[in-house]
Amino acid sequence: xxxxxxxxxxxxxxxxxxxxxxxxxxxxxxxxxxxxxxxxxxxxxxxxxxxxxxxxxxxxxxxxxxxxxxxxxxxxxxxxxxxxxxxxxxxxxxxxxxxxxxxxxxxxxxxxxxxxxxxxxxxxxxxxxxxxxxxxxxxxxxxxxxxxxxxxxxxxxxxxxxxxxxxxxxxxxxxxxxxxxxxxxxxxxxx
Amino acid sequence: xxxxxxxxxxxxxxxxxxxxxxxxxxxxxxxxxxxxxxxxxxxxxxxxxxxxxxxxxxxxxxxxxxxxxxxxxxxxxxxxxxxxxxxxxxxxxxxxxxxxxxxxxxxxxxxxxxxxxxxxxxxxxxxxxxxxxxxxxxxxxxxxxxxxxxxxxxxxxxxxxxxxxxxxxxxxxxxxxxxxxxxxxxxxxxxxxxxxxxxxxxxxxxxxxxxxxxxxxxxxxxxxxxxxxxxxxxxxxxxxxxxxxxxxxxxxxxxxxxxxxxxxxxxxxxxxxxxxxxxxxxxxxxxxxxxxxxxxxxxxxxxxxxxxxxxxxxxxxxxxxxxxxxxxxxxxxxxxxxxxxxxxxxxxxxxxxxxxxxxxxxxxxxxxxxxxxxxxxxxxxxxxxxxxxxxxxxxxxxxxxxxxxxxxxxxxxxxxxxxxxxxxxxxxxxxxxxxxxxxxx
Numbered sequence: 184x185x186x187x188x189x190x191x192x193x194x195x196x197x198x199x200x201x202x203x204x205x206x207x208x209x210x211x212x213x214x215x216x217x218x219x220x221x222x223x224x225x226x227x228x229x230x231x232x233x234x235x236x237x238x239x240x241x242x243x244x245x246x247x248x249x250x251x252x253x254x255x256x257x258x259x260x261x262x263x264x265x266x267x268x269x270x271x272x273x274x275x276x277x278x279x280x281x282x283x284x285x286x287x288x289x290x291x292x293x294x295x296x297x298x299x300x301x302x303x304x305x306x307x308x309x310x311x312x313x314x315x316x317x318x319x320x321x322x323x324x325x326x327x328x329x330x331x332x333x334x335x336x337x338x339x340x341x342x343x344x345x346x347x348x349x350x351x352x353x354x355x356x357x358x359x360x361x362x363x364x365x366x367x368x369x370x371x372x373x374x
Numbered sequence: 375x376x377x378x379x380x381x382x383x384x385x386x387x388x389x390x391x392x393x394x395x396x397x398x399x400x401x402x403x404x405x406x407x408x409x410x411x412x413x414x415x416x417x418x419x420x421x422x423x424x425x426x427x428x429x430x431x432x433x434x435x436x437x438x439x440x441x442x443x444x445x446x447x448x449x450x451x452x453x454x455x456x457x458x459x460x461x462x463x464x465x466x467x468x469x470x471x472x473x474x475x476x477x478x479x480x481x482x483x484x485x486x487x488x489x490x491x492x493x494x495x496x497x498x499x500x501x502x503x504x505x506x507x508x509x510x511x512x513x514x515x516x517x518x519x520x521x522x523x524x525x526x527x528x529x530x531x532x533x534x535x536x537x538x539x540x541x542x543x544x545x546x547x548x549x550x551x552x553x554x555x556x557x558x559x560x561x562x563x564x565x566x567x568x569x570x571x572x573x574x575x576x577x578x579x580x581x582x583x584x585x586x587x588x589x590x591x592x593x594x595x596x597x598x599x600x601x602x603x604x605x606x607x608x609x610x611x612x613x614x615x616x617x618x619x620x621x622x623x624x625x626x627x628x629x630x631x632x633x634x635x636x637x638x639x640x641x642x643x644x645x646x647x648x649x650x651x652x653x654x655x656x657x658x659x660x661x662x663x664x665x666x667x668x669x670x671x672x673x674x675x676x677x678x679x680x681x682x683x684x685x686x687x688x689x690x691x692x693x694x695x696x697x698x699x700x701x702x703x704x705x706x707x708x709x710x711x712x713x714x715x716x717x718x719x720x721x722x723x724x725x726x727x728x729x730x731x732x733x734x735x736x737x738x739x740x741x742x743x744x745x746x747x748x749x750x751x752x753x754x755x756x757x758x759x760x761x762x763x764x765x766x767x768x769x770x771x772x773x774x775x776x777x778x779x780x781x782x783x784x785x786x787x788x789x790x791x792x793x794x795x796x797x798x799x800x801x802x803x804x805x806x807x808x809x810x811x812x813x814x815x
Contacts, residue, residue, distance in 0.1 A: 194471060197522045198464050201492050202457065204515060205499040209453060212503040239504075310506045315445045352504040363445065 215351045219344030220289045222267055222275035223356065224309060226326070226341050239311040240322050240355060242341055248302045249280040257298040264290045265305045267345050274340065280305060284348075292348035309341055312355050314362075322355065322362050325369070380408055381577040425483030426531055433459065433490035440498050449502060456498035463488035467527065476528075478580070485529030489520045489536075510550065513543040514560075521563050530571070530580040533564055534587035541591050544598045554599045555679045561591065577634075585636035589619060593644065596683070603677035606661025606721060607684050609652065613717030614687030616644040620710040621694050624703065632760060642749075645713045646768050649742040650775065652720070653735055662725025688718045709748045716741055742772050750801075757809055759802070766801060770794045 227244030249265065257263065257280070267289045268278035279285060280295075280303045296304045314322055326339040342354040355362040387401045396404070436459050444452060466484045470476065493516040499505075500512070517539040524533045540561055544554035568588060571581050596615055600608055623638025632639050651657055691714030698707050720734040746768030753762025773794055777787045 190471065193522075194468060194526070197526070198468075201460060201464070201495075201519050204519060205456070205495050208496070208499050208503070208505070212505075239501075308506050309504075312504050313501045316442055318445065 211349065212351050215344050215346040215349050216353065219346035219349075219351065220267075221353075222269070222289075222343050222345055223273070223340040224275045224307070224343060226309075226339050226355075239313040240319050240326070242307075242309050242312055242352075245307045245309060245341075246276055247296065247307045248304050249277045250302045251280055252301075254298050254301050254303045257295050257303050259295055259297050261295045263293060263295055263303070263305060264348070265293055266290045267350075274338075275343070277305060277307075289345045290348060291345060291350045308350055309343060309352060312341060312352055314355075318363065318366060321366055321369075325357060325362070325365060326355065378573075378576040381575065383408060385577070421479045422482055425479035426486050429483040429487035430490070433487045433494070437490070437494045437497075440494065441501070452502050453499065456495050456502070459487075459491040460495040463491040467523075471526065481527040481529045482531050482580075485523055485527040485532040486535070488523050488527075489532045492516055492519050492523075510543060510546045513539050513546065517543065517560070524564065524567055528567075528571075530584045533567060533584055536564060537561065537587045537591040541594050541598070544595050548598050553601065553679075554595075557595050557599055561595070579634075582634050582636055586633075586640070589636050589640040592619075593640065599679065600683075601677040601680050603680060604662070604684075606657070606725065607680055609648075609657060609661070609717050610684050610688055610721045611680070612644070612648055614683075614689075614691040614714045616641045616648060617691040617711045617714035618687065618694060620645060621691070621698060621707050624707040624710070642710060642764075645710050646742065646745060648717075649713065649738055649745065650771060652717075652738040653742065653772070653775065654779070655731065655735065658720075658724050658731035658734055660728075661721070662728070688714045691715075692718070704752075705748045706752050709745050713741070739772065739776070743769055746772065754801075754805060757805070757812070759805060759809070762805060763798075763802065766798050770798060 224245045226242050263280050263282060264284055265277045266279040266281075266285045267275055270276045279288075284290065291308060293306045293308055296306050298304065313319075338358060340356045340359075341352055342356055343350045343352050345351075357365045383404070387396070387404065390396045391398050391401045440452075440455060447455075463484065467488055470480050470484055493512075496512060496516060517536050520532060520536050520539075523529070524536060540557055543560075544557040547554035547556065568584060571584055575581055592615065593612075596611060597608070600611060602608070618641075619637045620641025623635050623641055691711060695708070695711035695715060698711055716737060720737060723730045724734050746765045748765070749768065750762045750765025753759065753765055773790065777790055
């Protein structure tokens with residue numbers, strides 16, 4: 184077989200595969216952003232550093248436990264569907280977990296983090312909120328302060344759109360306002 | 375006459391002329407006869423290095439710039455920018471292929487930048503959409519999309535990059551998904567490239583670089599992918615792999631020097647280190663099939679891989695060793711190949727009779743001392759200072775280890791260390807003087 188003769192076909196195929204992979208990732212997320220249902224998850228971030236992707240806010244403390252009678256039957260790492268719903272305070276929570284698609288609800292496809300006698304903890308898939316490298320640490324501190332001082336009045340939440348098993352973050356909010364607006368106001372207030 | 379032989383002849387001829395083995399006229403005639411002009415022309419290494427280093431810097435710089443995550447730019451603009459390096463690299467590659475620009479600097483430089491651009495594009499899209507970082511999936515996607523780059527540009531650096539990436543992926547998979555046996559079929563994707571490179575330019579620095587990458591990746595991946603259900607199996611597996619490596623490396627006699635012979639060097643260094651380790655007690659404790667590990671994250675089916683390599687590697691090494699024995703390839707390949715035989719026998723004996731670890735340790739003390747002696751002897755015979763010192767150093771380290779872990783008085787230790795040091799210095803001085811005298815003659 185002469186590879187050179189096939190080059191006019193192989194080269195475009197390779198280019199297409201290399202461009203197509205990220206384009207596919209984009210298309211999936213754009214669909215979720217356009218048609219997905221919006222939810223807000225309460226968060227309590229902490230701080231690491233990822234050299235390859237710049238700074239981000241680490242999303243933690245999101246409630247990921249689902250109380251269910253058959254919790255003991257789930258194994259760590261098992262693929263599951265977690266139903267997303269709104270609680271009484273308006274924030275999102277995982278209301279059910281199952282091995283089959285929960286039709287008629289919003290859900291994400293994820294894995295079991297761990298399971299105990301009466302509850303299943305799922306991977307929220309919401310881990311990193313990327314920001315500009317100068318902003319991320321400030322955002323981290325602002326959100327952590329808010330979570331600590333008086334958690335009843337001030338809340339940090341991540342805004343997420345959910346559709347067909349995928350959750351895409353759109354913003355980080357402090358007391359219902361976008362984090363970048365809050366940071367800009369703080370920067371203006373401190374001389 | 376093969377290209378390998380021509381390259382070798384082209385390198386040797388000037389030396390022969392200098393030593394008066396052939397007249398300059400005869401050398402020139404030989405050069406014309408075997409068409410050595412092309413093979414012997416020194417490749418412009420500096421240009422290649424600068425091209426690669428330049429594209430690395432540009433690539434990494436662009437990644438850092440984009441990683442800043444310009445929040446004021448709309449999403450579409452940020453995504454567009456993420457694709458720029460990739461499209462540019464593809465354009466350069468297409469240009470190189472269409473116009474048949476196949477200088478080394480072009481191929482290695484564009485290949486390196488291209489590979490970086492593929493990873494950067496995916497990573498930046500992941501950043502824009504806050505996609506949770508699954509390093510395993512990301513690395514695997516990146517490497518699979520980079521393998522064709524290696525073949526298209528016949529570039530060694532992207533190949534080394536893919537191997538490094540796959541080793542990282544294997545480590546990640548072993549830790550988080552349970553097993554990383556998939557490393558081997560994935561790494562095999564590069565096998566035809568390595569073979570072609572070995573056939574076409576066995577003596578080039580690029581091939582040496584590629585083989586170093588292969589040797590290190592294989593040794594690292596062996597450790598990562600072993601499931602360790604049977605304790606101590608690593609001894610047999612590593613001894614077999616290292617013995618095969620050193621014997622394969624020794625089979626290229628027209629190359630010389632530590633860096634030029636990756637398999638021989640990695641195999642020899644590895645065999646000596648493994649041998650030194652096996653003179654201690656801990657590797658032999660609680661090994662063999664009487665101490666099988668169950669549960670606790672050990673995946674029994676993945677252990678099939680352990681058994682396969684634990685049988686295949688020593689078997690191949692012993693077969694190869696037998697071949698060396700028949701062909702009388704010299705004491706050094708025989709000595710290093712014998713490591714596989716000794717390891718397999720020791721593992722079997724200690725596994726069956728746990729009390730026998732003392733015998734295995736004694737055997738390994740003798741073996742390592744013999745390795746050092748044989749290496750030093752060949753070094754002295756062939757007038758190779760480096761090899762002689764490697765052999766002597768092996769013996770010295772062995773003796774020092776024994777004196778450190780046994781209960782010996784400071785006086786005796788002191789005397790032995792002084793003696794070892796003096797012996798090393800004297801042999802070096804003697805050989806160096808002899809070399810100088812021979813050169814003067």
